[in-house]
Amino acid sequence: xxxxxxxxxxxxxxASVTVGSEAAGKRDLTVTYVKAPLNVPSxxxxxxxxxxxxxxxxxxxxxxxxxxxxxxxxxxxxxVDVANCLGGTSAILAYANGVDLKVIGIFARSPRAFTILAKxxxxxxxxxxxxxxxxxxxxxxxxxxxxxALNREGLSISDVQFLGxxxxxxxxxxxNGSVDxxxxxxxxxxxxxxxxxxxxxxxxxxxxxxxxxxxxxxxLRDDPDLVRRFMKVDEESVxxxxxxxxxxxxxxxxxxxxxxxxxxxxxxxxxxxxxIRPSDVEELNRTQDFLFDNGMLPxxxxxxxxxxxx
Numbered sequence: 294x295x296x297x298x299x300x301x302x303x304x305x306x307x308a309s310v311t312v313g314s315e316a317a318g319k320r321d322l323t324v325t326y327v328k329a330p331l332n333v334p335s336x337x338x339x340x341x342x343x344x345x346x347x348x349x350x351x352x353x354x355x356x357x358x359x360x361x362x363x364x365x366x367x368x369x370x371x372x373v374d375v376a377n378c379l380g381g382t383s384a385i386l387a388y389a390n391g392v393d394l395k396v397i398g399i400f401a402r403s404p405r406a407f408t409i410l411a412k413x414x415x416x417x418x419x420x421x422x423x424x425x426x427x428x429x430x431x432x433x434x435x436x437x438x439x440x441x442a443l444n445r446e447g448l449s450i451s452d453v454q455f456l457g458x459x460x461x462x463x464x465x466x467x468x469n470g471s472v473d474x475x476x477x478x479x480x481x482x483x484x485x486x487x488x489x490x491x492x493x494x495x496x497x498x499x500x501x502x503x504x505x506x507x508x509x510x511x512x513l514r515d516d517p518d519l520v521r522r523f524m525k526v527d528e529e530s531v532x533x534x535x536x537x538x539x540x541x542x543x544x545x546x547x548x549x550x551x552x553x554x555x556x557x558x559x560x561x562x563x564x565x566x567x568x569i570r571p572s573d574v575e576e577l578n579r580t581q582d583f584l585f586d587n588g589m590l591p592x593x594x595x596x597x598x599x600x601x602x603x
Contacts, residue, residue: 296326306551319352324523325364326355327378328548330406330427330479333541334530335377336548341533347526362387366396366532368509375523376507377510381580382432384505388599389590393510396600398567399522400504404496407438411474412467412490419494419592420446422474427452428463429476434502435460437583439476441499480501483555503577506567513601521603524567531565570600 324344328336340342345353358364358373361383367373369392376384378400388394409419410428416422419442429435440450457464460477464485467475474493477485486492494501506527513520533542542556549556575594586588 297593302508309596315346316435318430321330322348322351322353322375322519323367323373324353324355325358325367325373325377325379327357327359329480331545331549331556331563332378332562333545333560334400334527334565335532337530337533337541338377338526340544340548343526343530344475344523347522351373354462354586356388358522365392365394365507368392371509371511373510374512376505377527378504379507381503381505381577381582382437383594384431384435384507384599385581385584386590387594389496389594394505394507394512394570394599395510396505396599397427397513397520397603398506398602399503399569400528400565400567402504402564402566402573403478403502403504403562404498404500406559407435407478407500407502408476409439409442409474409495410464410467410477410482410490411487411493412470412485413473416474416493418446419443420448422493423448423452424554425457425473426456426471427474427476428456428458428466430459431455431459432584432589433476434496434500435476435478436587437580438494438500438502439497440583440587442494445499457528478550479559480549480555483558500579503573503576503580513603517603524603525565531567534565558572569600574600 326335326339328423339355351460352354358367364373365383368376384396392431426574441448443452455473460481463475464477464481466472508520542553546553546556574596581590581593581596585593
């Protein structure tokens, strides 16, 4: 029954967004595919070929460019049309450095999915991190969370030993005692807590953990209707999640290798509404302040010029 419901909803999606074949042969449409940690709309779009069906006159490709700088480099070169899950930090840094991009939607907000973890029993609160070694990826939402959490306790990043590491390496270092705490998100949090780590804080109240949907500025100027059509696909993929949650969870588990229970645990941590709210613009401005104050942004930009509601 669930499969039948999904088929019917997919047909409704196609009726609402599909237009006739393009007059002059095939065109290319390149949309990045980032499935981790739990990017359900992208997973549904790719697995169910929603973009291909909504753009019958196009050759659609889904390069797995998971690193923000690689996505923005693709936007800059023209090899990527849509960065379908781009960190706010990456969007701001690229725009400040001259990349012609526009943020046209929010991919997700997930503050509770971003955490600071510790295994040391003596670390119970943020204040206990003073003087400790903390591992995590620099210039990211997690880095921003650490700075914000320290600031609330009257501390700064200089009051800890912050070591730049990727997520997996940071978690490993924390678990084997090489560092005292780490920054983690997604399934890494589940696996670490199962092995004795504790969540010192999540991003809630510190960061919105916003990822965005960005497009090439030239594409938006030349073909705004195409961009609107893509956003319609995104909106409908979120509706598929809402209307047949069990099947969406099953597909997500298959694509990510997570268990059904893991997906069920993590899914409530994510808000996939693509609408750009005033609070989202405020959060991007806070992210810009974090980057600038920590010497990672050469100059400030006008966030509202980077954002385009379509």
